[in-house]
Amino acid sequence: xxxxxxxxxxxxxxxxxxxxxxxxxxxxxxxxxxxxxxxxxxxxxxxxxxxxxxxxxxxxxxxxxxxxxxxxxxxxxxxxxxxxxxxxxxxxxxxxxxxxxxxxxxxxxxxxxxxxxxxxxxxxxxxxxxxxxxxxxxxxxxxxxxxxxxxxxxxxxxxxxxxxxxxxxxxxxxxxxxxxxxxxxxxxxxxxxxxxxxxxxxxxxxxxxxxxxxxxxxxxxxxxxxxxxxxxxxxxxxxxxxxxxxxxxxxxxxxxxxxxxxxxxx
Amino acid sequence: xxxxxxxxxxxxxxxxxxxxxxxxxxxxxxxxxxxxxxxxxxxxxxxxxxxxxxxxxxxxxxxxxxxxxxxxxxxxxxxxxxxxxxxxxxxxxxxxxxxxxxxxxxxxxxxxxxxxxxxxxxxxxxxxxxxxxxxxxxxxxxxxxxxxxxxxxxxxxxxxxxx
Numbered sequence: 001x002x003x004x005x006x007x008x009x010x011x012x013x014x015x016x017x018x019x020x021x022x023x024x025x026x027x028x029x030x031x032x033x034x035x036x037x038x039x040x041x042x043x044x045x046x047x048x049x050x051x052x053x054x055x056x057x058x059x060x061x062x063x064x065x066x067x068x069x070x071x072x073x074x075x076x077x078x079x080x081x082x083x084x085x086x087x088x089x090x091x092x093x094x095x096x097x098x099x100x101x102x103x104x105x106x107x108x109x110x111x112x113x114x115x116x117x118x119x120x121x122x123x124x125x126x127x128x129x130x131x132x133x134x135x136x137x138x139x140x141x142x143x144x145x146x147x148x149x150x151x152x153x154x155x156x157x158x159x160x161x162x163x164x165x166x167x168x169x170x171x172x173x174x175x176x177x178x179x180x181x182x183x184x185x186x187x188x189x190x191x192x193x194x195x196x197x198x199x200x201x202x203x204x205x206x207x208x209x210x211x212x213x214x215x216x217x218x219x220x221x222x223x224x225x226x227x228x229x230x231x232x233x234x235x236x237x238x239x240x241x242x243x244x245x246x247x248x249x250x251x252x253x254x255x256x257x258x259x260x261x262x263x264x265x266x
Numbered sequence: 267x268x269x270x271x272x273x274x275x276x277x278x279x280x281x282x283x284x285x286x287x288x289x290x291x292x293x294x295x296x297x298x299x300x301x302x303x304x305x306x307x308x309x310x311x312x313x314x315x316x317x318x319x320x321x322x323x324x325x326x327x328x329x330x331x332x333x334x335x336x337x338x339x340x341x342x343x344x345x346x347x348x349x350x351x352x353x354x355x356x357x358x359x360x361x362x363x364x365x366x367x368x369x370x371x372x373x374x375x376x377x378x379x380x381x382x383x384x385x386x387x388x389x390x391x392x393x394x395x396x397x398x399x400x401x402x403x404x405x406x407x408x409x410x411x412x413x414x415x416x417x418x419x420x421x422x423x424x425x426x427x428x429x
Contacts, residue, residue: 017397019326022282026322055281059298061273064280068302127335141310142303145335146385148408246383259335260385262409 015041125160126218126257148264156204163195165220165255171230173244175211179234181227190225215244215260219252267309275308279322283329290333290346304329327406334388340380347376355394357425361418378425386417393418
């Protein structure tokens, strides 16, 4: 057990909370006088220091950066650069504004390099990247579940699946129960995708929620799955009175992964 | 952000990001990769990050959210919460100070928690295991105070009914 884990055990009254202790160790602050008089906290602080030194001996900065570079993708061909170029094209911006660009589909070239170990549990997964989260010119940032994003944000979904579950249907369900099929675009059933870890969907989308949130479900199956089956599952949910916000899994007998995005009101 | 900036952050905070990730994911390799993901976010945030008055708070939030998003099954929650927090949890009647409460075993608590939607799971984790205030959770998850309160209350009601 590390010192950090030890600090999460019940702490005596008057002592800092575990997170406060670590914060004090890292950045100093209001607990200085307490530390001088509390042997338990001082001992934990000493252990924190030992932990940090041991970590740096095992994972020096140079090896960390070398590992990180292996996982990062070269700038050229990245989704962000592509999107930035696309959005700076005047006629496109005008057309986008006029038409509302209901669901802009962008063919994305290149791939996100991820370590293959992530899929070792054999499950399925759905994640997304957000373009321009920190303004123009920045790389796409990994999105997080329950993230708040403004409408019109460009999203790139990535999935993980195994060869025996290579049919994918990606749907988005809004707060009011309306749903959209994002993959495959068009058609009334799932499509075959390449199995593996962190595979990018061939198209990105521009998020255009009408309500406060949208939950995205990636449903993986062995055989093709009809969109009608999803519709029925949603009807079933509606009858049971369960909201989409609370439902991370649709009542369907297939492997699923879901993520919810909340609309950020400017 | 220069290489030296990153080195400074890594040498000061890297072990904490790693320990935090490992304590939740219970897997060295996954924790190391989670730490890499966090540093990628740091680099992408660039100057916006440098302007943050409290890097550790920001890093802690990013790391925890990132790891919680990787925990999906009941088994994974159980594993994640081993060694984290107290063995007994004080389950209150409502999310307010001085509310009536009852002490319950962490294992039972985690079982109830695992059935909740992801947002509720994250709120519960921060509230009971990280001992965050509702305001801190609002800031950490970027959701409204009303949502945090409602979800906590709903969970408490449900859990109390099952006791």
